[in-house]
Amino acid sequence: MNTPNPTMPPGGASPLDQLADIHLPPAVPSFPWAPGWWALLILAIGLIATGFWLWRRYRQRSAYRRAAQLELTRIQAIADDAEFARQLNQLLRRVAIHCQSASSSAATIAGLSGEQWQNFLLNSCGAKPAFTNTTLDALVAAAYQSQCPALDRQQLLGQARLWIRRHRSQYV
Secondary structure (H helix, E strand, O other): OOOOOOOOOOOOOOHHHHOOOOOOOOOOOOOOOOHHHHHHHHHHHHHHHHHHHHHHHHHHHOHHHHHHHHHHHHHHOOOOHHHHHHHHHHHHHHHHHHHHOOOOOHHHHHOOOHHHHHHHHHHOOOOOOOOOHHHHHHHHHHHHOOOOOOOOHHHHHHHHHHHHHHOOOOOO
16 A cells, blocks of 8 residues: 655655755945944044043143153252252242243242242142141241251152142132
8 A cells, every 4th residue: 555645746756855055145244334333433533532632732731740840859859958948949939830821820929928929839739738837837948048947858849749740720
């Protein structure tokens, strides 16, 4: 008894023989990107360019601070306390005048002396002053008097570095 196979087409050909070979889909192109990727690329380039421009502007505007820090290392080597105090006082005044050079208060800063100069140094560094009253008193006394009191150079240099780093031009 020979019963025909219901899945077998008449003529005896197998359905597997009728299948074609596997065809791969076409390759995915790398370009053109979707518009969203182009927008993201333009945004990233813009952010990088803006960041570089801001960094460069900051470096140019704070170049005087780096120069003053280098000048502090030169002043540190001065042996005479009176000359050390004069040079440090002049450096702090030059930094303050340079910072204020765009405004009319640069001449005002140049004319400050004594207690007014001390108040400027205390108040131009934000909420927390860089100098203490005792170190400022010793600095001014050593810079302007013939008899120089003993100076704590390391404390004075540390406070001067801090003032140069943190001072702002909003005072006066």
